[in-house]
Amino acid sequence: MPEVYENILLIKPSSLGDIVMALPALSSLRRNFPQAKISWLVRPEFAPILEGHPHLDEIIPFDRKTLAKAWRRWDAFKQLTDLIGRLRRGRFDAVLDLQGLFRTASLAWLSGCKRRFGPVWRKEFAHLFYTTSIVPRMECVHVIDTYRKLIEAMGGRDLPVEFVLPEKPAAATSARTLLSQQKVDPDRYAVIVPGSAQASKCWPADRFAALADRLASEHGLAVVATGGKAESPMIEQIQNFAKHPIANLAGRTSLPELVEVLRQARLVVSNDTGPGHIAAALGRPLVMLFSWSNPLRVGPYGRPECIVGHDVESRGLAIKSRDPKHAVGYITFDEVHARVVDQLPH
Structure with a gap:
């Protein structure tokens, strides 16, 4: 039987070009798991490109500049704990981390989700936080193809590359x-x-x-x-x-x-x-x-x-x-x- 997910978190906070290249992954998630609620963790300055997207249910702001100061500023520390609390309340049953960095992979783990998917980019130990990881190979050298492999590992089978940017x-x-x-x-x-x-x-x-x-x-x-x-x-x-x-x-x-x-x-x-x-x-x-x-x-x-x-x-x-x-x-x-x-x- 195909996998069934009720709540999916997609993590891709930045940068603008990288977010655009993650749009086919969003559409593939919606095509393969049509009943799921899909949320996207993204930096506030890039959120407008996702607002109103027909395949997305929720945008979760990730203020990296503030959160980076959590170890020395109380307000930033509180914002970090609030974000972790929000992620845990989301009760995600799948997290797809397309950033593949230590900070995003650790948030995937801190969300409490039991199924966490992400790439192995070889520059950080992010993959240690995933339950399933994909190592890029020549047959999937493009990041978009690596994302497709990750969704395939989630149980997705219908994986055409589709960029959806509706006119506003x-x-x-x-x-x-x-x-x-x-x-x-x-x-x-x-x-x-x-x-x-x-x-x-x-x-x-x-x-x-x-x-x-x-x-x-x-x-x-x-x-x-x-x-x-x-x-x-x-x-x-x-x-x-x-x-x-x-x-x-x-x-x-x-x-x-x-x-x-x-x-x-x-x-x-x-x-x-x-x-x-x-x-x-x-x-x-x-x-x-x-x-x-x-x-x-x-x-x-x-x-x-x-x-x-x-x-x-x-x-x-x-x-x-x-x-x-x-x-x-x-x-x-x-x-x-x-x-x-x-x-x-x-």
Whole structure:
């Protein structure tokens, strides 16, 4: 008989791109265990991308920055004990920890759940807290395939990869308004994502500027740059290099508005960062640049034609590369532009 679960906890607090890549796992849980209540433990800043998701019943906030201070601040310690209490009251009969870190695996154990599933990422001892763990192998090198193996271990059998990001009408309207205010045709624009939380993933600003000029002059596309507020100075630098206008939306969109800006884009060119993974999930024409992170593991799933990087097919199971020739600065303008031409509709 197939397994029956009444309450499932999915743990994937961060980051934005990783949460997006966990969306197929959520949909697989709902497809295989349709009667279960499914909860997702996530950091508050990323919760808006999950709000209103048709396959999710509950969002449980995980304020990592505060909880990290639990050992020296009473209010943080109380928040941690409150979270553990909430997890125990949830009476979960299955916990699926997709983060695979010591802190998340320990929360899975502290929840009191008797069946705990998670990956073995080899960098922490998280697997010691699981009752069932999966070691990534070449046949499931991509993290999404590892997640599928974990759900299979839970008893799931119907495991297609499905990204569900429902349109939010209010966010779509405000996104179109914002684009119009920037004198961008909401039906004909490309998005560049030049930032990242890690500077080593960022393609040089002058090359993004040159690419934006080509998109405008050769393809007739307005160019929109997105990112967090902290990335606005980087985008201003790109604007200074460029000969054509670039609309700077850094820090000006909510997360749902960012999704809608990406949903309507004719093309997205992105470093290996959250908005690029959203664009991949939305099925948009995409060019994504990879440096030390392994695109076999975290690239756009089933879309190798979107990837630009070196030695893409030969990195094996490695999470990160230490090979200097994989640095993002070695990706040339011509390599990216050629992939752009391939991705744009002719």
